[in-house]
Amino acid sequence: MQKSLLIDPGKCTSCLQCELACSFEHEGAFSPAKSRIKIFEFGHGARAIPYTCTQCAEAWCMQVCPVEAITKNLTTGAMEVNEQVCVGCKVCTIACPFGTINYNRDTGKVVKCDLCGGDPKCAEACPTGAIAYVDSDWTGYERMKAWAQTGQAPAA
Amino acid sequence: MTWQGKVLRVNLSEGTHEIEPLNREWADLYLGERGLATKYLWENMDPKADPMGPDNVLIFATGPLTGTMSSTSGRYAVVTKGPLTGAIACSNSGGKFGADLKYAGYDLLIVEGRAPKPVYLHIVDESVEILPADDIWGSTVWNTEAWIKARHQNPRLKVASIGEAGEKGVLYACVVNDLHRAAGRSGVGAVMGSKNLKAVACHGTRGVRVEDPKRFMAAVKATHKLLAESEGRQDLTENGTDSMIDMMQEFGGLPTRNFQEVQFEGTDKLNPAAMQATKPNGHRNLVTNKACFGCTIACGRIAHIDKDHFTIVNRPEYRIASGGLEYETAYAFGPVVGIDDIDALTFASYLMNEHGMDPISFGGTLAAAMELFEMGVLSEKDTDGVPLNFGNAEALTVMAEKTGKGEGFGQVLGLGSKRMCEKYGHPELFMGVKGQEFAGYDSRALQGMGLGYATGNRGACHLKHDTFAEDMEDQTGKGKAKPCKESQDRTAMIDSTGLCLFTTAAWGVEEFCQQIDAACAGDWTPERLIEIGERVWNLERQFNLAAGLTAADDSLPKRLLEVPAPSGTAKGKVNELAKMLPEYYAERGWTAEGVPTNETLSRLRL
Numbered sequence: 106m107q108k109s110l111l112i113d114p115g116k117c118t119s120c121l122q123c124e125l126a127c128s129f130e131h132e133g134a135f136s137p138a139k140s141r142i143k144i145f146e147f148g149h150g151a152r153a154i155p156y157t158c159t160q161c162a163e164a165w166c167m168q169v170c171p172v173e174a175i176t177k178n179l180t181t182g183a184m185e186v187n188e189q190v191c192v193g194c195k196v197c198t199i200a201c202p203f204g205t206i207n208y209n210r211d212t213g214k215v216v217k218c219d220l221c222g223g224d225p226k227c228a229e230a231c232p233t234g235a236i237a238y239v240d241s242d243w244t245g246y247e248r249m250k251a252w253a254q255t256g257q258a259p260a261a
Numbered sequence: 262m263t264w265q266g267k268v269l270r271v272n273l274s275e276g277t278h279e280i281e282p283l284n285r286e287w288a289d290l291y292l293g294e295r296g297l298a299t300k301y302l303w304e305n306m307d308p309k310a311d312p313m314g315p316d317n318v319l320i321f322a323t324g325p326l327t328g329t330m331s332s333t334s335g336r337y338a339v340v341t342k343g344p345l346t347g348a349i350a351c352s353n354s355g356g357k358f359g360a361d362l363k364y365a366g367y368d369l370l371i372v373e374g375r376a377p378k379p380v381y382l383h384i385v386d387e388s389v390e391i392l393p394a395d396d397i398w399g400s401t402v403w404n405t406e407a408w409i410k411a412r413h414q415n416p417r418l419k420v421a422s423i424g425e426a427g428e429k430g431v432l433y434a435c436v437v438n439d440l441h442r443a444a445g446r447s448g449v450g451a452v453m454g455s456k457n458l459k460a461v462a463c464h465g466t467r468g469v470r471v472e473d474p475k476r477f478m479a480a481v482k483a484t485h486k487l488l489a490e491s492e493g494r495q496d497l498t499e500n501g502t503d504s505m506i507d508m509m510q511e512f513g514g515l516p517t518r519n520f521q522e523v524q525f526e527g528t529d530k531l532n533p534a535a536m537q538a539t540k541p542n543g544h545r546n547l548v549t550n551k552a553c554f555g556c557t558i559a560c561g562r563i564a565h566i567d568k569d570h571f572t573i574v575n576r577p578e579y580r581i582a583s584g585g586l587e588y589e590t591a592y593a594f595g596p597v598v599g600i601d602d603i604d605a606l607t608f609a610s611y612l613m614n615e616h617g618m619d620p621i622s623f624g625g626t627l628a629a630a631m632e633l634f635e636m637g638v639l640s641e642k643d644t645d646g647v648p649l650n651f652g653n654a655e656a657l658t659v660m661a662e663k664t665g666k667g668e669g670f671g672q673v674l675g676l677g678s679k680r681m682c683e684k685y686g687h688p689e690l691f692m693g694v695k696g697q698e699f700a701g702y703d704s705r706a707l708q709g710m711g712l713g714y715a716t717g718n719r720g721a722c723h724l725k726h727d728t729f730a731e732d733m734e735d736q737t738g739k740g741k742a743k744p745c746k747e748s749q750d751r752t753a754m755i756d757s758t759g760l761c762l763f764t765t766a767a768w769g770v771e772e773f774c775q776q777i778d779a780a781c782a783g784d785w786t787p788e789r790l791i792e793i794g795e796r797v798w799n800l801e802r803q804f805n806l807a808a809g810l811t812a813a814d815d816s817l818p819k820r821l822l823e824v825p826a827p828s829g830t831a832k833g834k835v836n837e838l839a840k841m842l843p844e845y846y847a848e849r850g851w852t853a854e855g856v857p858t859n860e861t862l863s864r865l866r867l
Contacts, residue, residue, distance in 0.1 A: 118559035120552035121357070125330045128468065129478075135329050136364060136468025138417070149440050150551045151563045151582035230330070232489060232557035 107182045109241040110218075110225060112155050116235035119144050119153035123227035123236055130226045131216070139209065141218040142227045142236075155236055157227070158205035158218040160184055166197035166206045166217070182241060183220040191215055262472040263325045263780040264288055268301075269367045269389060271382065273456055274315060274374030278389045283368050289783065290866065292790075293324035293368065295351050296757035296797040298340035301369060302349070303800060308807035312344040312448075313430065313455040315375035321421070321461065322370075323363040324759025328469040328555075330481045331776050332488055333761035335360050335554025342808065343447035344455075345432045345622065345677050346695045346720040349804045352435065352449050353756060354421075355553030355561075356442030361419040363759075364465025376457035381422075383413065384463035394459035399425060401615040402437040409462045422460035423450040424617030429667035430454060431675035433622035433698075441584025441614045442553060442561075447697060447719045450617050477779035484764075484772050485557055493766030497560040498550060500533035502588035505701070506595075507532050512733070513829010514706030516699065517596040518651045519628035520692045520818075523703045523826050527601025531591050535603055536564065544568075546603055548582040558763055562586060564607050572608040572658050584614055589723075592701030593624025598631060599651030609661045616665025625698025626678040627660055629690045630670075638685050645669040695720035695814050704821050704838075706831035707732040709741035712841045713749070715815045718801040724762060725752050736830065738837030742844035753801075754794030796865045799849075799857050803867065812855035815842060 124140035132139045142157035164184045167175040174190035175197065177183070186206075193213040197206050206217040218225075220238075228238040240246070264283055271278040291297040298320040310316035319341045326334050337359025343350025362370060365384050379394040397405045406420040421438035427450035434450030435443040444450075471477045488494050496504055509515035510528040517525040529535060536547045544567040552559035564585025566573050573579040585607055586594075594606040613620045627649075633639045634649035641648060645663070647656050647670070663671030673681055678698050682691040693699050697720025704711025709728025714721040727748040731741055751770060755762055758773060770787040778785040805814075821836045846853060850861035857867070 118550060118552035118556075120556050120559060121554055122330065122557065125555060129330060129474075132468060133474065134468030134470045136466065137360075138364060138464070138466035139468065148581060149563065149583035150561075151548050151565075153551070232485070233559075 107241040108223070108238050109160065109182070109244055110157065110220070110228060111237045111239045111244045113235050113237070114152065114154040116233045117144065117153040117155055118233055118235075119146050119150060120232065122230040122232060123155060126226035126230035130221055139216075141205075141216055155227075156205070158184070159203070160218070160220070165200040165202065169196050169200040171196065178219070178222075181220045181223040184217065185219045186215055186217060188212070188214045262470055262782050263329065264293065265363060265366050265368050265467070265469070267367050268369045268371060269384070270371045270373070271389070271391065272373045273376040273380065273391070273458060276376070276391055278391070280387075288325075288368075290793065291797060292754070292757035292777075292793050294322045294327070294336065294338045294757045294759050295340065295353065295753060296793060298322035298338055298369060299349065299351065299797055299800050299804070301371060302340050302342075303804055305371065305373075306342070308342065308804050309809065310342060312342040312347065312452060315456070317342050317452055317455070319372040319449070319452050319456060319458075320369055321362060321372075323359050323368055324757055325781050326776060327759030328360040328363040329471060329759075329780060330478070331555065331760055332485055332557040333553065333555060333764050334759055335556065336759050336761055337362060338756065339436050339444040339449040341449055341452045343449065343719060344430075344451045345448040346697050347808060348695055348719060348810055349801050349808075350447035350449050350452070350719050351756070351801070352444035352446045354436070354438055354442050354444040355556065355761060356419075356439030357554040358419040358421045358438035358463070359759070360554045361463050361465050363469060364467050365463050366465060366467045370461065372456060372458060375455065379457045379459050381409065381458065381460040381462060383409075384461070386466055397459055398428065401425070402617050403440060403615050405460055406440060409460060413462070415464060418462045418464050420460055420462045422617070423453050424615055424665060425667060426616045426618045426665050426675070427451055427454035428459075429675070431618055431664060431667070432677045432680070433619040434617050435619050437614055437617050443614070443617070443619075445619045446621065446722065448619075471780040472782050473779045477776065480775040480779050484768060484776060487772065488557055488764060488767045491767035494558055497558050497763060497766060501550065501560050501562045501586075503531075503533045503536060503562075503586060503591050505588040506591055509701065512706055513826060513831055514703045515592070515596050516692070516701060516703045518599045519597060519632045519690065520699075520703065520820055521632070523706060523829050523831070525596035525599070525601075527595065530601040531586070531595045531603055531606065536562070536586065540567070542567070542569070546607060547585060553761070556761065558761075558766070560763060566604045566607050570604040570608070571655065572605055579608065579611065583611055586610055589700055590620045593621045594657055597624055597628045597701070598657060600654050600657055602654040605654035605658055609657050612658070612661040612665055616662075618665055621700055622677055622698045623661065623664060623674070625692055626674050626676075626681060627657065629678040629682050629692065630674060631656075632690055633682070633685055633687060638687060643670060689819055692818055692820070693721040694817065695810070697721045700724075703826065704817060704836040705826040705834050706736065706829055708736060708738050708837060708841070709745050711817055711821065711836040711838055712738075712741050712745045712845060715817050715838055715842065716745070716749075716845060718798070718805055725749060727752060727765070736834060738840040741841050742848045745841075745845060746848045749798050750791055750794035752794070753797040754790045757793065757797060792865070796867065799861065799865055799867055802857060806856060815855060
């Protein structure tokens with residue numbers, strides 16, 4: 106079964122545990138500036154929204170890469186950057202409509218979410234369940250169920 | 262490891278800065294944040310210096326766990342000599358600023374001198390600039406943050422700033438970061454204002470590494486789980502700190518109308534249920550809860566005000582959601598001033614954040630002014646025509662704004678309760694210690710709290726010790742000295758880690774030690790950590806003694822020592838400080854005059 110990150114902004118408290126976990130997994134240091142998942146706060150914090158790569162099936166970043174540094178991991182479905190191959194041209198950062206692939210000036214390569222090889226640390230670290238890792242084919246299951254439940258009560 | 266190993270020293274008089282190595286010997290003895298900043302303050306200034314003069318030193322300090330994955334790892338402390346108390350001031354804050362200061366590569370930021378003209382600091386990793394703040398001098402905290410982010414086209418900057426209150430020397434002005442988190446008490450914002458320093462804006466990309474990553478992550482996982490499963494944590498997440506209002510009401514420890522009473526008839530309009538209730542017009546005060554950096558508790562409240570409420574009906578700019586009521590704001594704008602209008606309290610809370618003021622001290626000062634008004638000492642001639650009766654919600658919001666802007670009677674309120682009460686010839690109406698107003702607990706019902714207040718190094722404070730369990734169990738002065746002393750030491754240690762006190766809902770010293778030992782180089786034991794706490798407490802005491810404070814300052818107002826509680830579980834009781842204090846000094850290894858003995862000092866390597 107392939108899985109996807111399922112994000113529920115309503116549950117996000119903006120604690121940034123996901124950014125800490127992501128940067129630790131990929132950089133070995135706690136550094137939200139290097140996280141592949143970002144939390145955006147709106148207003149004075151009334152709304153916080155986690156945002157990261159959704160792993161497009163026909164990924165524009167992958168299609169435009171001139172050196173084929175981005176490949177699809179057939180097990181996890183993640184588009185992964187091969188750092189040995191990436192030349193840091195940043196064309197992918199232009200192609201991505203969502204801005205979720207970015208350049209890292211320290212390494213001269215681009216970075217993006219790779220689902221941590223199938224064990225995403227952001228979802229594991231999230232204390233409120235705002236980030237979950239669920240069956241790709243059924244990311245809407247819980248929401249469907251919640252709506253279905255509203256019709257369960259007998260008519261008055 | 263986990264310390265960045267660097268201290269950023271800025272001299273505002275000279276307009277210079279330098280980056281110096283962290284004194285690792287001191288880090289081993291004082292850990293970080295509160296403790297380490299206290300050591301640097303002690304070594305860098307004369308405790309007798311004028312707190313509002315250029316010789317005072319202002320330190321922003323992170324802890325070894327700040328910025329790590331430990332829960333609540335966003336804490337930083339502001340340590341300086343406080344203008345409200347003349348004692349050491351140590352206020353800490355959450356939000357996200359502290360972590361970014363550390364990510365920029367600094368354990369401490371030391372600010373010396375006084376800028377000839379208003380400035381702000383712009384720090385991005387090694388790049389440090391002292392820039393003119395003429396365009397934002399006079400701005401609110403909220404506008405300052407927006408201006409700085411726009412000016413540098415960098416939305417990722419984290420900003421700690423002062424409002425007008427800090428610029429104009431309100432003696433309990435605070436430093437506000439991330440719009441509504443504050444290093445709130447003892448006037449640290451007034452010191453920042455006296456240095457002509459409007460804001461510190463920083464962003465860091467350096468990250469934080471720990472000594473033993475594998476063991477650290479195992480400790481993080483275990484301690485997160487403990488916190489997640491604790492009932493105290495669940496209550497904080499659901500209700501914030503405001504649950505305390507119902508507890509204190511029931512117990513009879515809720516200071517009401519300037520401590521004339523200990524129970525308030527309006528708590529059901531201010532408690533978590535009221536905050537979460539939907540009114541007939543569909544308005545609900547609470548919008549959501551919000552976490553500080555790294556925090557898996559998320560006790561923060563985001564609230565909004567009914568658009569038809571008198572406070573904002575003609576002010577559409579306040580039709581926003583922002584930081585809502587915590588217990589201490591609910592107490593300081595509620596019972597102690599006799600007000601039960603939750604939207605008025607929320608608006609006053611916004612004003613505190615916008616103008617940068619400590620709500621506890623503001624509320625305590627207003628309460629004393631209201632008592633003076635009802636006694637006839639003050640009249641509407643003194644108070645800009647505003648009737649300062651207890652229960653007047655409009656007086657609360659009007660005076661909050663006047664104080665924040667330094668207008669009219671607000672200038673008097675900005676002096677704090679002690680100076681104001683002295684000015685009008687009634688020093689006995691000041692409810693606090695060492696010039697700082699009490700938090701929301703009455704020491705007649707909570708005896709150990711009274712001892713903690715009286716001996717507090719930064720004046721009256723509920724956050725520097727924890728004797729709740731002992732106080733609820735027994736309402737005499739018996740057996741309070743030891744737990745007071747021990748919890749002061751424990752708290753001083755926790756305040757030196759970079760983590761939040763609220764983790765004690767589930768964690769003991771052992772849990773802090775697991776994380777510290779994995780993150781920091783060297784061997785760390787619970788005993789060593791507790792000793793650090795004791796060392797910090799004693800060094801703060803040394804600072805205060807050198808500043809001129811004495812045992813006479815370890816006192817409580819007569820109202821708590823001589824006037825019995827009128828109701829509640831402690832009805833008929835007064836605080837038994839005279840019994841507790843000698844026992845406490847002995848427990849501390851201090852003389853009968855409250856001075857640490859040479860044995861105590863050498864045992865603690867002071």
